[in-house]
Amino acid sequence: MADTVPPKTLLLGVIIGAQGIRGEVKVKAFTGDPEAIGDYGPLRDAQGQRSFKLKVHRLAKGDVVVASIRGVGDRNAAEALKGTELYVARDALPQPEDGEFYYTDLVGLKVATTAGQDLGEISAVHNYGAGDMLEVKTASGRSAMVPFTDDAVPEVDIAGGRVVVEPAFWLGEPGEVDAAVGEDRRADEA
Incomplete structure (x- = not known):
């Protein structure tokens, strides 16, 4: 479904079922405050064809309203x-606070090592429970993962369209950063 989403939209929640007999729904919210999901105005479906005006009545459990x-x-x-x-x-x-980013703003940014070696482009941001991970699509068409931490990604330049990655945190093919790691070692030895 995500393939059909118009660019520069954010997924705020998903309807997970009906509640009662009067047409209420249960919504799993992805907002910081689940009860705020109705505060953003009308929401749209993945195709952008249907509009939904939500009125939140109560928090059900965790992030479900x-x-x-x-x-x-x-x-x-x-x-x-x-x-x-x-x-x-x-x-x-x-606008996000300093040091905070919307996933959609990160997707499409170019990725380079601290030594300037191009690694690819961010294709997605994931969170499997242990923290955010940047999925980077390399020039060879492979995907690699980078932990989205200050140590692993010391620079994020949304306006400039790029992020900088420390080679030690690159979870891709070793050959893709060997040159950059070698340059860093030579600079340290000099």
Whole structure:
């Protein structure tokens, strides 16, 4: 589904089921405050064809909220929405604080080592529970992972369209950074 999402949109949540008989839905929110998912204005589906105005009623459990959607008045209509991803336009969100980034702003940035060797481009950002990881698509078409930490990625330049990666944290093919690591070693020895 994510392939059809228009550029510069952010996934804020997904409808995971119906709640009760009056058309309320359960929404797994990906916002910092789950109950704020309705504060961003109308949300759109992945294709950008349908609009959903959410009114959040309560927090259900963890990051799941119970909400009503304008025009959805019964359980059958609510159940039909199960699995619908809810997106918002990037420009509807506030600017992130210093040192914080929206995933969508990172995707597409060029990746280079501290020695200037081009490694590829960020194709996705993942979090498998232990922290954010940048997925980098290399020139050879392979994907490699980089932990998105200050030590591993000392520089993020959104305006300049690039990030800098410490070679020691590169989780790709060893040959892709051997030259950069060799240059760093020679500079340290000099």
